[in-house]
Amino acid sequence: MKCPRCGSTSIKRDGNDSSCANCGVVVDDAPIVSEVTFGESSSGAAVVHGSFVGADQSGIRNNNFHGESRELTLQKGKNRITALAHAMDIPQHIIEKAHRYFVLAVTKNFVKGRRSQYVVSACLYVACRRELRHEMLIDFADKLFCNVFAIGTTYLQLLKTLDIKNLPLIDPSIYIQRFASKLDFDNAKNVRNDAVRLVQRMGRDYLVEGRRPAGIAAAALLLAARMNNQRRSKTQIAFYAKVAEETLQRRLDEFRHTEAGRQTISVFRMTNIESQSDPPSYQKHRKREQEGIEEKVQDEIDAEMEEMMAQMVEKNENPEERAKEALFLEDTPQEKAERTVQNRAQYIIEYERERRRMLNEEANNAATEALLAMKTPHEQMMEDQQTAEKEGGDARPPVVESLSDLDDDPEIDSILLNDEERNIKEAVWTTVNMEYLQEQETKLLKIEADKAAGVYKEPKKRKRQKQKDGEKPAPPKDAAESTKQMVQQRAPSKKINYEKFSGLWSKRKKLT
Structure with missing residues (x-):
């Protein structure tokens, strides 16, 4: 011990006080000793003097303890670890492990410059990983209402600072019980057993390494639910597993390309595949x-x-x-004869097509002229009546109009579609309106599912209230009364004096 004033090492002790022999400055007046001394109280009872001090303490603790900053930090950290652990139902032995990690972090000055809730969450997560618990980092973020990536960054830095290595890998099957209990399956035991077996199969096919265990467990649980006819959507499972639906779909696609993914349900349950598939990255x-x-x-x-x-x-x-x-490509006489025959046949075919086209045009022109020259039934009836009046005879009976004269009309026949053209037009219309048809089909399936579940409600039809005879106003006598009725029916208001309408029209008459 040195004197803080003169630096002399000659220290003189007198009871509990230590002073410098050179300058007389009191160096220490409350030393910590390992001796146990006893005293007597006012009632005559023997009491122990002093207080016990821990190895990590620099002062005496009591109910009104105001020690150094390090002591306060450790005490607050322990309180926060205990509160967070109790909120997440974490047992006491894990709390003690997390507190020891926190003490090491304070010793390494890891807490300095970081939010204490991030450090507390990281210490608790490390302790849970050691005990193979099912808590995830996102669970701590939900409890503390903070960013999960901030806790993850602090967790990785804590591992590096404390030189924590060889943390056990998380088995995705530990999450199956947790997720299955929240999804409330009817036959939960069979679903859990199938999900655990699917996770084991995925592990053999190298689908677990490098991927979040919660995503693997969610994919296995979805497949197990479908295997046991339990209807659970991807959105429900992704919500409880706290993964994205895209991540869940990727795990399903990777499992589909394995040998186990191509088997039926019965074959998968009865057989044990010994072979392994290549990793997805490979x-x-x-x-x-x-x-x-x-x-x-x-x-x-x-x-x-x-x-x-x-x-x-x-x-x-x-x-x-x-x-x-x-010279090399010159045709033989036989080839020349064959080519001549082919050319002649092609010429005959083209000539026959042209002749038929001309005949069709002539027929269409003749039909058009006949239609233009044709009289309507009404004109024919009037002409027959006029002819009968001139001749003095009886008029012909009126002609009954019908469409029988249009049966052999070539123009109408060219407009009507045959079966092949009708099928082509239907296919084109279906392709163009594919999205609309899919939406309508989805609506019908949803309505049928709601009806089967008993939750469908028929849409309410609006009923127009018919005006009763007594409520129907009398017809207005003049313009003023008509205006008053119109305003009352369309926009009734208490701020309008409807009695003034009659005065408005009377004033206008006086002005005119």
Whole structure:
């Protein structure tokens, strides 16, 4: 011990006081000793003097303790760890482990500059990971109403600062019981057993490594629910597992490409697959390599085609090569005869098509002229009546109008569609309105499901209230009364004096 004033090491002790022998400054007047001393109280009872001090304490603790900053930090940290653990139903032995991690963090000055709730959550999560508990970082974030990524960053920094290694990996099956209890399955035991077996199968197929355990457990639970005819949507399972629906769909797609994913339910339950599938990352890279090989082969084919085209162009530009090729490609007499027959047949077919087209045009023109010259039944009836009056005879009976004269009309026949054209038009309309048809089908399926569940409500139809005879106003006598009735029916208001309407029209009459 040195004197804080003169630096002398000559310290003189007198009871509980220590003073410097050189300058006389009192160095210490309350030393901590390991001796146990007893005294006597006013009633004559023996009491122990002093207080016990822990190894990590620098002062005496009592009910009104106001110690150093480090002591206060440790005490507040322990209180916050206890409060958070009790809110999440974490047992006491994990609380003690988390507090020891917090003490180490304070010793390493890890708490300085960081929010205490982040450090408390990280210490509790490390203790839960050691005990293989089902708590997740997002659970702590929900309780503290803070960002889960901030807690995750603090957790990783805490592991690095305290040099914590070899944390046990989380088995996704520990979350199945938790999620299944919240989803309230009818046959929960079978669903849990199938989900655990699916998780084990995914682990053999390298689907667990590098992925969130909650996403694996959610995908296995969804498949197990479908296997046991339990209707649970992706949204429900994603909500309780606290993962995105896209993440859940990716896990399902990865499992679908495995050998177990291609089996039926009965076969999956009865057999135990010993083989293992390749990891999804390996399959993805192999697919990219295959696509690269195919692109390379296609490029080589394109290059060969371009080279051949260049050689052909060069031959066409060289007269000698073109003459040799013409001699080599000269047809035999038999080939010339066959080509002549083919050309003659083609000419006959084209001539027959043109002749039929001309006949159809003439028929259409004749039908059009006949339609224009044709009189309507009414005109024919009037003409017959006039002719009968001139001749002095009886008029013809009126002609009954009908559509029998249009049966052989070529213009109408060209408008009507046959069965093939009708099917083509229907297919085009269905393709164009595919979204509308899908929406209508979805609505009908939802209505049927609601009816089957007994929750469907028929839409209420608005009933128009008919005006009673007694409520119907009498017809207005003049314009003033008509205006008054119109305003009362459309916009009734207490701020309008309806008695003044008659005065408005009387004033206008006086002015005119």
